[in-house]
Amino acid sequence: MKDSKRILIIGFGSIARKHARILNQNWPGFEIGIYKKGIFFKSDELNLCKRKFTTYQECIEWRPNYVIIASPCSFHLNQALFFAKQGIPTFIEKPIGKGNESKSSWDELFAYSKTVPIMVGYVFRHDECLKELENILSLNSYGEIIDIESYCGSWLPDWRPNSDYKKTVSAQNKFGGGVLLELSHEIDLINYLFGPIEIKYASSMNTNSLEIDVEDIALIQAECLSCKFLTMKLNFCTKPQERYIKIRFSNANITWDLNNQIIRIKEPECKESILYKSENDLDYKYVKQFENFFKFAENIESSRCSVYDAFESLNLICCAKKMSSKN
Known part of the structure; x- marks a missing residue:
C-alpha cells in the first residue's frame, strides 16, 4: 500500500x-x-x-x-x-x-x-484473545458447554473524563445512546462465537443514578445450538469496571478478561491459571x-465484520429493546 x-x-x-x-x-x-x-x-x-x-x-x-x-x-x-x-x-x-x-x-x-x-x-473481532478463544473452543477439550455468561460493567462518567457525560452521545437517546447500542460489542461477540443466538428474554431500565434519558443497565437471556443458558449483562452505572466472557464447561471454566487481555482456566481440584495473555497494548486490536x-x-x-454481520447484531439489539419495552 x-x-x-x-x-x-x-x-x-x-x-x-x-x-x-x-x-x-x-x-x-x-x-x-x-x-x-x-x-x-x-x-x-x-x-x-x-x-x-x-x-x-x-x-x-x-x-x-x-x-x-x-x-x-x-x-x-x-x-x-x-x-x-x-x-x-x-x-x-x-x-x-x-x-x-x-x-x-x-x-x-x-x-x-x-x-x-x-x-x-x-x-474485538480483531483481538488476539478472541482468536485464542476460538482455538480453545475448536478443540472440544473441556466437555459440554453448560452456561455462557457475558458481563460488561463500567461508570459512564469515567468514559470521557474531560467531557460532561450527560452531553455525550452515550447518554442521549436521540443519538443512539444507552447500553444496548453503546455496549453492543458483547452482543456481537457472543453471536460471532456461538451464533446464531435467539433472544428469549430481555429487560433494561434507567436506574436514575446518572440523570440521563437512556437505559443504563440491561439483561439479555438467550440460547444457541451449543448452549441453552446464555446470559449477557450490560451496564454503565457501576464501579469498578469489569468486562468478561465466562464459559462454563462440564469439566472446566474458561474466562476471557477483556479489559486485561487474559484468558484464564479453572479445572476441578486446580487453582485458576492463565491460559493466554496478550503482550500487546490495548491499541493493537485497532x-x-x-x-x-x-x-x-x-x-x-x-x-472481519461485514455490513451483514453488523446488521445481524443490530437486529439482536432491536429484539432486546422490543422485549425490554414489554417487560
Missing part, C-alpha cells in the same frame, strides 16, 4: 480522535481530513488532521481514498450511503445504525456493499482492524 493516501474521518468525538491518533502513529504518510459540523474544539488529535471540512461537497472535492464514519450511530446509515455512492471504501464505527432506519435504505447499503468495500468497526480494512479495500483479504 502506498503511503500517500487520504483518509477522511466523519465526526470528531472520542472514538474519532482515537482513530486519528492511531492512524497517525501507524500510517504517518496518510493525510487525515476531518468532517464535522460546528466548532472544532482544540485537541492534540486535531493537530494531526491536515484538512478540516464542514460540507460534504468539500469532502468529495478533496478526493479521499478512504472514509471512516465515527459520528453518532443515528447518522451512520445516511452517511455510509452518501460515501458509498461515491465509490469510496467506507469504514463504519459500531453499531451500524440506531435501528429505526427504513428497510429500503438498508437494502440500498447492502447493494452498494457488493461493489464498494464497506466494513464495520466491531474491534491497528489490526485498520490493517484488515485497508487490505479489504484493496481486495487482498476479506472483511
